[in-house]
Amino acid sequence: MEVQVVTDVLAKNDAIADTLQRTFAEKGIFVFNLLGSPGAGKTSLLEATLTELSKTYRLAVIEGDLYTDKDADRIERLGVPVLQINTVGGCHLDAAMIEKAVAAMDLDALDMIIIENVGNLVCPAEFAIGEAMKVTVLSVTEGEDKPLKYPLIFKESAAVLLNKVDLLPYIPFDKEKAIADIHMLHPQAAVFEVSCTSKTGLDAWIAWLSERIEAQRKGAACKD
Numbered sequence: 001m002e003v004q005v006v007t008d009v010l011a012k013n014d015a016i017a018d019t020l021q022r023t024f025a026e027k028g029i030f031v032f033n034l035l036g037s038p039g040a041g042k043t044s045l046l047e048a049t050l051t052e053l054s055k056t057y058r059l060a061v062i063e064g065d066l067y068t069d070k071d072a073d074r075i076e077r078l079g080v081p082v083l084q085i086n087t088v089g090g091c092h093l094d095a096a097m098i099e100k101a102v103a104a105m106d107l108d109a110l111d112m113i114i115i116e117n118v119g120n121l122v123c124p125a126e127f128a129i130g131e132a133m134k135v136t137v138l139s140v141t142e143g144e145d146k147p148l149k150y151p152l153i154f155k156e157s158a159a160v161l162l163n164k165v166d167l168l169p170y171i172p173f174d175k176e177k178a179i180a181d182i183h184m185l186h187p188q189a190a191v192f193e194v195s196c197t198s199k200t201g202l203d204a205w206i207a208w209l210s211e212r213i214e215a216q217r218k219g220a221a222c223k224d
Contacts (some may be wrong), residue, residue, distance in 0.1 A: 020130025026219030038119035
């Protein structure tokens with residue numbers, strides 16, 4: 001019976017996620033689900049990303065957090081529209097939450113939506129929320145063992161940002177092993193070595209995202 005309950009929950013979630021994904025594709029909006037542990041640097045990376053991409057594209061953010069709106073306040077200061085979802089203790093966002101948030105957005109005025117999920121390497125990996133892809137942030141301060149300890153999130157992610165690489169000279173982190181394990185789990189995953197403090201690797205990450213935004217827009221235009 002427990003297996004059936006879990007199956008029903010995921011099936012309902014996936015049905016909503018599929019509808020959202022089709023809507024975003026039709027509108028030419030690129031949506032990605034930003035994942036990672038608490039303290040991995042997701043919000044700092046998001047700030048750096050928005051600062052650059054907002055010069056060219058129309059952006060919005062959906063912020064997921066357990067209780068506070070501190071991260072949403074940081075995004076709002078950049079002048080980017082942001083909607084806060086508090087899960088009140090829930091360990092992940094689900095598709096129904098995103099559906100409700102999206103209803104308050106003018107989708108015709110957007111090129112990209114970034115969804116910053118709740119800090120967690122387990123639960124968010126299991127729930128599709130209408131995104132085109134998942135992106136995981138792995139801080140070098142977390143240890144190189146995380147890809148093998150939490151394989152699903154790395155298998156599901158189209159890109160992994162190895163964050164805070166400016167700290168590599170000061171901490172025991174086997175970068176080559178971490179990257180090898182990521183590619184063992186997902187051979188096609190793009191891996192970016194980045195630091196928001198030193199601005200390392202951000203240009204390559206921004207260029208990669210820009211390509212995907214353009215591809216989504218062109219795909220929608222071809223259907224018109």
